[in-house]
Amino acid sequence: MCTWIIEKAEMEGSAKGPNGWFKLAQANVYYDHPYDAPMDHALVIDFVKNPNKPEGRVAIEISAESARRLIGSIQTALETGEREHSLG
C-alpha cells in the first residue's frame, strides 16, 4: 500500500539533475508504489539538495531485484576501490 515509511541518509557529495550539478544533502529511500516505473512496488531513492524544496532532486525507481544488485555492486566497488587505492 501507500505508506509514509521512509529511510533517510545524510549525503556528502554531488548529484546531477536537469539543471546541472548540485550539492547533495540527503537520500530518501522507500519501497512503495512508484510514480513512473510500471511496477506495483519499487525501491525509490530520492537524492535531494534540500528535503523541503523541489529544486535539486534526482530520483530512481527500481525493482527489488535491481536494488539488491545495486547494493552488491556498491559493496564490490567500494571494496575493490579501497583496496586498489590502498585506502581499506
Place this chain on the structure above:
Amino acid sequence: MPNYEGLLAETVTFEGDGGDVINAYLARPLGPGPYPGVIVVHHMPGWDEATKEITRRFAHHGYVAVMPNLHYREAPDSTPDDAAAISRSAGGVSDDRFIGDAEGAARYLGRLPYYSGSTGIIGFCSGGRQTYLAAGRMKTINAAVDCWGGRVIAKPEELTEKQPVAPIDYTPNITVPLLGIFGQDDSSPSPEQVNATEVELKKHGVNYVFHRYEGAGHGFFASDRPSYRPVQAKEAWGEVFKFFGANL
C-alpha cells in the same frame, strides 16, 4: 443532438485547510446539470495521470468530479512527483489537513451552478484510508467509497503526529453509506483486517457494502501496473457507479 457527449477537465483553485489556496483537477460533463459531485482522493504518488484519468471517468458518467492536490503546498510550482517526494520526506499529509482540503473541495462543488447538491467521496490506497476517515469526520458528504485503504486499522506504533488516530476509531460517527472494494490477495489491508473493519461497521449499524475480489491484490484498477485485473476491475467499477447512482 441526442447522442452528443462532451466533458471539460481543467485545473481549478479553491481554499483548502486553513484558508490556504490549493489546486485541484476538475472534470465535468458539458451540460447544464444538475450533476452530483465526487471528490477523488489520490494515492501516495500524488496528483498523477492515473488519478486524473479516474476523475475524467466520473465526468464521463455524469458526475462533476474534483481531485484536490493534497501535496500542492509542498511544491506549488513543481511536478506532482516532486511534490509527493517532499510530502513523503516531511512525514506525509496530516489527517487534519486532508479533512480541511476535502471540506474545501465540498465547498467548491457547492458553488458550482451545475451541481446537484449531493457529494460522494472515493479514494485509493492511502486515499482509501483518508476516505474512511472522511466518512467518519465530514458532514458535507453523502456517500463514501474506500478502495483498498490500508491502515484503517492501525497498531499504536503506526500512529504518528500527522496521523494520530486510526480511522477505524471514527466508525461510530459514520452516518453515510460506505462501499468497500478489496482484493483478497492484498496484504494492506489484509482480508483479516477487512473482516475486522466489517465487524466494527456492523457493531455500529453503519450502512455499508463490502466487495472482495478473488485473484486480485492491491491497486487492481491500475491499468499501468502488473496488479491490474481487468475482469475484477470492470466488475468493481460497475459496483462503484451502482453505489453512487443509488446514493447521490
